[in-house]
Amino acid sequence: MQEFNLYQYYKSAKKNNIMLYFKGAVSQEILVEIGLMIRKKFSVEKQIKKIFGVFIELAQNIMHYSTEIEYSKRDNINTGIGIILFAETEDEFQIIAGNQIDNSKTDSIISKIDIVNSMNQDQLKEYYKEQLRTDSEDLKESGSKGAGLGFIDMARKSKNKIEYNITEIEEEKSFLELTVRFKKENG
């Protein structure tokens, strides 16, 4: 723990308006508690259900797709490890999620997000309907949980592009960072 400076960490979080964050295995219990906390804390916010929805998609992405895994003996399941932050500035809310991925997945994630980011709201609506059908069939064949739908949903709910950043950690692993922003309504 020698290199970890809690005060620096605190200062940085404060400076970036981070309201809450979690780092660790994103289990269903953790996700439910943080989700309900956000829903309660921002219950007067008009977009709260959309913000909550994006939080759930991001957190479940970590849970299912992070390649850094914690095994729970009690529940006999693997849970993805990652970090998720929730920030509020004067004019927006931000949800930022990060986790490890295999480098072999990088291209497909980037291309899924780029497609979503290239579309306007009407196109996203059509694309969602289309992917809902496609993913349904994929699901039966490959057992994929269909992250494509998640990205479309986040772009629709936030009415924003999904920002991503990928940092190569080592030869086979990278760190994927996703940011979704919500503009506050009426300033």
Added chain:
Amino acid sequence: MDDLIIEGSKTRPYVKFNGRTAMLEIGGESYPENAMEFYKPIYDWLDLYLLKNSEREIIFTFKMIYFNTSSSKAILDILDRLESHHTSGGLIKLVWLFEEDDEDIEESGEEFIDGLTLNYVIESYDD
């Protein structure tokens, strides 16, 4: 056929399938850890029920508050079953309820139903 009753939780919808009255309802929150695992017994019950009840009218109600993207696939799978019952001559009425002013749930209902030929209503309710 026995009823299918599942109590809702923070992350799982309630299920009230009354076999005798043919009133089937799902509602609440849906973001379970594994949507397919949760919805499997619902499909199984429904498949058998539809098979056994080709003559009478079945009223299927959705009263969702929030569902994640994996649950939206599960909902679509239910609608596909209802639609196929309808196209093979069964009587289905679909009721999609949304809380007043909840445009997301209203719009998702419209999206799900778009392209289906069964009878439906999309209605708001006051909480």
